[in-house]
Amino acid sequence: MTKLISALLVPFDENGVLKEEGLKQVVEYNITVNQVDGLYVGGSTGENFMLDTETKKRIFKIVKETVQDRIELIAQVGSLNIYEAKELADYVVNELGYKVISSVTPFYYKFDFEEIKNYYFEIVKDVDAEMIVYSIPALTGVNFSEEQFGELFANPKITGVKYTAGDFYLMERLRSRFPDKLMFSGFDEMLLPAAAVGIDGAIGSTFNVNANRARGILNAMEVGDLATARKLQTETNDLIQKVLANGLYNTLKLMLTEKGIDMGNCHLPMKPYSQEQIAVAKQLVKDFM
Numbered sequence: 001m002t003k004l005i006s007a008l009l010v011p012f013d014e015n016g017v018l019k020e021e022g023l024k025q026v027v028e029y030n031i032t033v034n035q036v037d038g039l040y041v042g043g044s045t046g047e048n049f050m051l052d053t054e055t056k057k058r059i060f061k062i063v064k065e066t067v068q069d070r071i072e073l074i075a076q077v078g079s080l081n082i083y084e085a086k087e088l089a090d091y092v093v094n095e096l097g098y099k100v101i102s103s104v105t106p107f108y109y110k111f112d113f114e115e116i117k118n119y120y121f122e123i124v125k126d127v128d129a130e131m132i133v134y135s136i137p138a139l140t141g142v143n144f145s146e147e148q149f150g151e152l153f154a155n156p157k158i159t160g161v162k163y164t165a166g167d168f169y170l171m172e173r174l175r176s177r178f179p180d181k182l183m184f185s186g187f188d189e190m191l192l193p194a195a196a197v198g199i200d201g202a203i204g205s206t207f208n209v210n211a212n213r214a215r216g217i218l219n220a221m222e223v224g225d226l227a228t229a230r231k232l233q234t235e236t237n238d239l240i241q242k243v244l245a246n247g248l249y250n251t252l253k254l255m256l257t258e259k260g261i262d263m264g265n266c267h268l269p270m271k272p273y274s275q276e277q278i279a280v281a282k283q284l285v286k287d288f289m
Ligand code: MN9
Pocket: 007, 043, 044, 045, 139, 164, 186, 187, 188, 189, 203, 204, 205, 206, 240, 248
């Protein structure tokens, strides 16, 4: 069965302080209402790259304590500071019991592939966990070739990729050449084509508010019901298009606020909510949830 995994949203107050009760609520909502198979913690959607180490640890801890072993967890530990990444990996695996970690490709400095490979091998070297490579070229500028993915996958601890890109040729090449590695789709608006290539799961921000349709797409694709999958992807993309136009994380948080979850704000320098954003989010809840 293809796994549906929410990229977890994280609530902050207006000063950027973690809202712990709200975090527990959004975790619980994902388990009981969205019925996802897992959570991807500390990713882009979790606004992770704006946070200090202690806050990252606190989030990993609260999520693990709330979830216990009810659903699967993946901890994104990647950081431009490799020592922070290693510290977080050690913390989540050895102190909290996470079994799967993930790391974004190191960005900003235009590292060459040898440097990026060393980065991954260094993070996994001392920790007993699987590593899912988080590839999101649109935000990092880092693109891997099929051969380079092969070099990463040669390390047995590197067990898969969260593939947030629209290159379905490369996705198919990876899928067929590395059938034992896990392929997670990262763009919710392209879930249907990713499922057509063949995926082990999908990790996405919009599953926080649109899990039913996403699950429906995966189920329909599993039984070859393309008409249903297309209908659900179209509805999903009508929603995603409006969410993106209104501000991605702000809108997702406002939609969950509307559902009674204490989602707070996004972290500065992300913008505070505008009245218009709030109104659009309320309408989206009425129309889509
Ligand atoms: O990781 C998410 N990526 C980002 C997955 O947020 C950068 C996606 O779920 C997108 O938010 C979503 C909307 O473009 O597909």
